[in-house]
Amino acid sequence: MTIPGGELFDNRDGEGRLRVGVLISGSGTNLQALIDACERHEINATVAVVVSNKHDAFGLERARKAGIPAVFVDRTAYTTISAYNHAIAEALDDHAVELVVMAGYMRLLGQEVLHAFPGRVMNLHPALLPAFPGASGIKEAFDYGAKVTGVTVHFADEHFDRGPVIAQEVVRIAEDDTVATLEAKIHAVEHGLIVEAVGLFADGRLEIDGRKVRVLPER
Structure with a gap:
């Protein structure tokens, strides 16, 4: 399965950049890294919306300061988890999102979102998976x-994960590291x-082959 990229998308912004929706639950330092990289044109993408629980x-x-819709x-407000996840999918779709990035989003994402964006949802995890999955990966690696x-x-x-x-x-992990320094x-x-x-x-260089994701050569 080749992940769509480059010219394969038809709802990019006026400059042809990938429209990214970012899901967060906290301070958003990784979101800020993405915003900065997009603004510096280091990657062919733009953050189209930020959604939080x-x-x-x-x-x-951070999103508002950058002029990005914050939801x-x-x-x-929802009687079922399915309805809640459907609302998240709608918020992303309302902003023509092409890639969803979970950057410190501390909930399991439902199939309502995953099915709306097949092969187009990324998650960031602070450990070398499959080791130390879950919300406490940093501390668990340190304590281990x-x-x-x-x-x-x-x-x-x-x-x-x-x-x-x-x-x-x-x-x-250095001998003198603490959980905080790690x-x-x-x-x-x-x-x-x-x-x-x-x-x-964004450059169309990712291909899923079963459990493997291959990085394709530059076009």
């Missing part, structure tokens, strides 16, 4: 005594890796 997520303020979808951990960007599916891996980068090292790597992965998608 938290009304006070600082990432929403809060309140889980308590691992010598290395890292960052993974993968295509999302209906399971937590299980989809095909797009890119990974190793972070070494978190800082991980976050610094996250910022670069998510930008790289979105850039590859």
Whole structure:
């Protein structure tokens, strides 16, 4: 399965850039890395909308400051999780999103979104999957005594942290590291890796082959 990219999309912005929707739950530092890379034209993409399940997520303020639509979808406003996920899918579709990026979005994404964007949802995880999945990957790697951990960007599916891996980068755990210093090292790597992965998608250079994601040569 070749992931669509480049000229295959017909709803890009006026400059032909990939329209990205970013899902967040917190401060949005990875969102900011994407916004900055798009504004500097480091990648052929633009952040079209930011959606959060938290009304006070600082990432929403980052979006507003950059002139990007910021949408809060309140889980308590919906009687079912299906209706909630459908509302998220609608918010993304309303802004003609072509790629969805989960950047610190702390909920399992429902099939309503995954089916609306097949092969077009990325997740960022602060560990080298399949090791240390879940929300506490950094602390678990540290507590386990691992010598290395890292960052993974993968295509999302209906399971937590299980989809095909797009890119990974190793972070070494030093003898004098604390959880806090390790978190800082991980976050610094996250910022670069998510930008790289979105850039590859925007250029049409990703191909899914079963569990593998192949990076195609530059066109």
